[in-house]
Amino acid sequence: MTVKVLLADDQALVRAGFRSLLARSRDLSVVGEAASGTEAVAQAARLGPDLVLMDIRMPGIDGIEATRRILAARPETKIVILTTFDTDEHVFEALAAGASGFLTKEVEPAELRRAVAVVAAGEALLSPGVTRRVVARFAGAAAPPSTPLEALTARENEVVRLVARGLSNDEIARELVISPLTAKTHVTRAIAKLGVRDRVQLVILAYERGLVARGEG
Template sequence: MTVRVLLVDDQQLVRAGLRMLCQTADDLEVVGEAASGSEAVRLAEQELPDVVLMDLRMPGMDGIQATERILAARPTVPVVVLTTFDDDDHLYPALAAGASGFLVKDASPEELLAGIRRAAAGDHPFSPEVLRRVMNSAVTSRATTETVARAQVSGLTTREAEVLALVAEGLSNSEIADRLYVGITTVKTHVTNLMAKTGASNRVRLAVLGLGHRPT
């Protein structure tokens, strides 16, 4: 199956580099390029991509607003943010807007291509650096986080607790499956159950709870 990708970045050189990278993969097809948030919204409706790679800082409508608009029209399309380590002011609002993954712009070509494929498959790709930054920021007040985490994960099974710990390490579903010697479908089921039990709205929030739940 070919994954249709929409590239969104206000820098032409960045878009050109991403297009060239995607063209090296037989299973990826770039169906559009947008230099602004408003153009991204239009192309997402027109081209119906399977994955949107979204820059955050753009003039006019930024990536956060564009993500909200795209997901309002097509709630199931994965929007994967391309960001930098120090972009917290945009990172957290993008998470709230519904972004399904965060990759750093200096990720290796292999990591970026794998992230696109994971997003298309329903997974949530996060660069380990981004996930660690989000979790470290979220646990500035360690005692409060641990208290909340204990309350929210108190009813987990042993296997769910194991999966939660690995999510907190930043592992993907396939990596967790390999680590626990189970099928990826089983891992997806556990992650879904964990979100339902803890009330976590996405994988990053689940990872934060997992970090707070770890023994000191």
């Protein structure tokens, strides 16, 4: 199955670079480009991409609002935010809008292709170190005291805490002395019980509910 990708960035050179990198994979196909948030929304409606690589800062409506509008019309679309973590102050807002992950524009070619495939397959793109840094930085400062999420079992709460600290399924498995498949099952069940889109939204909820303190991990 070929993953249809829409590129949304106001810099033509950046779009050309990503198009060239993605063209090297037989499983990925760039079906369109957009130079603004408004154009990204229109192109997503017309082309029905599986995934959008979305810049935040663009003319007209920005990538955050474009993310909201695209997902409101086509919830099945996956959106990966393109950013520079040191300068963009809106990464958390974009994730809260429903984005499934984030990449820097300096991403290595192989990592870009892997990231697109991972997100298109239904996973969320979480780099452990960056997850802790970005989510902890942008999560609300007035989070309530740490309390379990009532819908979850004790073990699922434990797993969610580890996800929010940026651990992968393999790392969770080692931490809890369980198999990676069991760790993945716990994560999947937590996502379903809490009604969130994916792993990224699970992390955000954990911080918002105070399940993990900012800076923890």
